[in-house]
Amino acid sequence: MTMSSTALTSRLFEPARLGALHLPNRLVMAPLTRNRASADGIPEPIMATYYAQRASAGLIIAEASTPNAVGQTYPDIPAIYNDAHVAGWRRVTGAVRAAGGTMFLQLQHGGRIGHPDTTGLMPLAPSPVAFPDPIFTPGGSRPGVVPREMTVAEIRSTVADFAAAARRAIDAGFEGVEVHGGNGYLIHQFLSEATNHRADAYGGSAAGRIRFAVEVVEAVADAIGPARVGLRIAPGVTANAMREHDIERVYPALVGALANKGLAYLHVVFADPAQPLFHRIRGDWPSVLIANPALPWPTPFPADGGRYAGERLLAAGAxxxxxxxxxxxxxxxxxxxxxxxxxxxxxxxxxxxxxxxxYTDYPVLAAQEDRDPVVV
Structure with a gap:
């Protein structure tokens, strides 16, 4: 093994502010589904080890956690809607805090990306548009089912579930929450005309399709304070069979509707500094902008881990x-x-x-150096 003996300088290593939080660097661990919770959504002890190992990140955004039972996507993902979930997550946040780290929790409702074989419930979505690909369930891959279109009452109860989940996240020791508005899950399904065919106030125009996202974020901000809330968006991303044809109208409208709410951050997935929309969002968003430069799977993992792309995004305003x-x-x-x-x-x-x-067995430098002395 060879490595340079000279520390590299970069803005990635500069301290940063996130509301009242002081972050030691500008690197954020993105939320990553790993399917290692219990069958009923309780974080397992091994998850505390996993996250504590990565506590040197400026901020950890813990993996997508469902705010209610019907919002579950896949088996063995964590949840945050009962006391047992809170207790499980408290072990995780305690371990990360002891290691010097800072954590937010991502809240995600799967919408049409769910299955009765997993939850025992029929998935809910903006419109009865089935997920076109197989869905992994406890019994293996199953065809997607046609979800039931949400009533207005169900929309309102789901908004309330997000707010309750946010309060539980704070009780569990998180510094804040990230509302997942991308990657083909429920909020993203409301944003896209391909999955939202509604004719009521939650569909149709850009103003209608952003309404659910805005109501969720506002309710979460009311529940725990806006400085503890972030929103993740994925304009034009095709993950989970998403299609969007008017991102230049929808996302500026969404950003504009939330820009004056005092939120902690906006998290843009697959951000590209070569695209005008990125610069429009940066210009319209008044607080912290987190940018994720990763490319959709199966794009090869870059040898530098995304460092160069990250530095380009910092230079572009992230x-x-x-x-x-x-x-x-x-x-x-x-x-x-x-x-x-x-x-x-x-x-x-x-x-x-x-x-x-x-999961927890990836080696760190000290262990590798013990086996393979550094050549400088």
Missing amino acids: DLISLGRAFLANPDLVERFRRGAPLNPVRTEHWYGGGELG
């Missing part, structure tokens, strides 16, 4: 940079970047489910 796969495989990613050290390869076969293999 405040913080979120990385997923790089943190997954490198618990000490900040130190590896700082020292210009090689990165561990990502073992994709262990992404979802299982135990410590491919």
Whole structure:
């Protein structure tokens, strides 16, 4: 193993502010579904080890957690809608805090990306538009089902569930929450005309399609304070069979509707500084902007872990940079970047489910150096 003995300088290592929080660097661990909670959504002890290993990130955004039972997407994902979930997450946040880290929790409702074989419930969505691909369930892959169109009463109760989940997240020791508005899940389904065919106040125009997202964010902000709330968006991203044809209208409208709410941050997924929409969003958003430069799977994992792309986004106006796969495989990613050290390869076969293999067993520099002395 060889590495430079000279520490690398970069804005990634500068301290930053996030509301009242002081972050030691500008690197954010992006939320990553790993399917290692219990069958009823309680975080397992191994999850505390996993996140504590990565506590050197400026901010950790913990993996997508469902705010109610019907919002569950896949087996063994965590939840945050009862006391047992709070207790499980409290073990995780305690371990991360003891290691010097800071955590938010991502709140995600799957919408049409759910299955009765997983939840025992029929999925709810803006419109009865089935997910076109197979969905993984406890019994294996199953065809997507046609979700039931949400009534206005169900929309309002779901908004209330997000707010209650946010309060529970604070009780569990998180510093705040991120509302997941991207990657083809429920809020994203409301934003897209391909999955939202409603003729009422929650559909049709851009103003109608952003209404659910705005109501969720406002309710969460009312519940725990806006400085503890972030929103993640994914304009034009095709994950989970999403299609969007008017992102230049929808996302500026959404950003404009929330710009004066005092939120902690906006998190833009697959941000591209070469695209005008990124600069429009940056110009319209008054507080912290987190940018995620990752490319959709199966784009090869970059050898530098996304560092160069992250630095380009900082230069283009982002405040913080979120990385997923790089943190997954490198618990000490900040130190590896700082020292210009090689990165561990990502073992994709262990992404979802299982135990410590491919989860908590990735080596850190000190352990590697014990086996393979550094050449300088």
